[in-house]
Amino acid sequence: MHIGSYTLANNLFVAPMAGVTDRPFRMLCKQLGAGYAVSEMVTSRKDLWTSLKTSRRADHTGESGPIAVQIAGTDAAMMAEAAVYNIERGAQIIDINMGCPAKKVCNKWAGSALMQDEPLAMSIVQAVVGAAQPHNVPVTLKMRTGWCDAHKNAVALARAAEAAGVQMITVHGRTREQGYKGLAEYDTITAVKQAVRVPVVANGDIDSPEKAKEVLKRTGADALMIGRAAQGRPWIFREIAHYLATGEHLAQPLVEEVSRLLLAHLDEHYALYGERTGVRSARKHIAWYIRSLPGGEAFRQHMNTLEDSASQHRAVAAFFDDFAQAHERLPDPVLLEEPLALHE
Numbered sequence: 001m002h003i004g005s006y007t008l009a010n011n012l013f014v015a016p017m018a019g020v021t022d023r024p025f026r027m028l029c030k031q032l033g034a035g036y037a038v039s040e041m042v043t044s045r046k047d048l049w050t051s052l053k054t055s056r057r058a059d060h061t062g063e064s065g066p067i068a069v070q071i072a073g074t075d076a077a078m079m080a081e082a083a084v085y086n087i088e089r090g091a092q093i094i095d096i097n098m099g100c101p102a103k104k105v106c107n108k109w110a111g112s113a114l115m116q117d118e119p120l121a122m123s124i125v126q127a128v129v130g131a132a133q134p135h136n137v138p139v140t141l142k143m144r145t146g147w148c149d150a151h152k153n154a155v156a157l158a159r160a161a162e163a164a165g166v167q168m169i170t171v172h173g174r175t176r177e178q179g180y181k182g183l184a185e186y187d188t189i190t191a192v193k194q195a196v197r198v199p200v201v202a203n204g205d206i207d208s209p210e211k212a213k214e215v216l217k218r219t220g221a222d223a224l225m226i227g228r229a230a231q232g233r234p235w236i237f238r239e240i241a242h243y244l245a246t247g248e249h250l251a252q253p254l255v256e257e258v259s260r261l262l263l264a265h266l267d268e269h270y271a272l273y274g275e276r277t278g279v280r281s282a283r284k285h286i287a288w289y290i291r292s293l294p295g296g297e298a299f300r301q302h303m304n305t306l307e308d309s310a311s312q313h314r315a316v317a318a319f320f321d322d323f324a325q326a327h328e329r330l331p332d333p334v335l336l337e338e339p340l341a342l343h344e
Helices: 023-031 052-057 076-088 111-116 118-135 154-164 187-195 209-219 236-246 255-273 275-290 296-303 309-326
Strands: 012-014 068-072 093-098 139-146 168-175 200-203 223-226
Touching (some): 023 255, 076 093, 076 118, 093 111, 111 118, 111 139, 118 139, 118 154, 139 154, 139 187, 154 168, 154 187, 187 200, 187 209, 200 209, 209 223, 223 236, 255 275
Parallel strands (some): 012 223, 093 139, 139 168, 200 223
16 A cells, blocks of 8 residues: 555554544554544645644654645645645645534635536645645545535546545545434445546445455445544554454454553643643543443543543553452443544
8 A cells, every 4th residue: 555655554544533543642542553644634725834733743753654634725825735734744645624514614715615616626636735745745635425425426536536646535434414323325436436547545434344244245345444433442553454464363352452552642641741741642542441331321421520640640540450350351342423523
């Protein structure tokens, strides 16, 4: 699997999820079998580039390459400038966001709202590709099937994006109107794959090794992008990779391994966000890890009362130490119908 001149470790990707896919999470997923990860979206607004929020999102310290940064905005010149800004700070691949369904993004005509205005969308693609080409940086695109069921234009946009120089296209199998409700459909992804020659990545509702195999077979996609199913279960990438290679399931991870992974993740999280913000933002990650475990809900409520990193870290360690006394391995995963974060 290639993006431009970059050879990826495999065809299992981590989705860019706002508030989730930060550097510690990306590095953890790569450690556990993901071949590629895209950053949380970074704004094209120049006045926000030096903000603490944006600087954290653009932090790739110690991360293995290729470094992929997703940018979002509505103005072609600003998006081109944002591409160059991030390239100068280490981005090796630029991804254009036309998939985010969040109202605060779409209300500003960014994200998936761009799919309603194809001329504007293509002016942005052309400007970003033009800005990245002198640096030999490939540009990719993430989008949805369309704005609504009556206006699915992913195929047309994919063809135009390929003609403009985009080197990989990811399609989430829902419209913006759907948000994250209902089921992802893969017929549109199949049609996109058949319409273009560049690699196509399927995204949406891929939550098990069996589903991964089914989606690859059904769509003919070159790769899979996994978002919400990796929350609290970052080892899903190695599970899928093993199943695709052998047809067999890996055993569930040892409780001791999960404890070690989560505690190390928390240390990296605190280091990036600082004490106050780190403790608060770590709560969602902890909740995802324990949501299907016996006693998980009671522990989540207790953990949300803890206000310092040392107490939070000790509590998590104690929870898994107690759990390991009765269970060598995690039970089979039970994924929630309504995951806690909805920004895949």
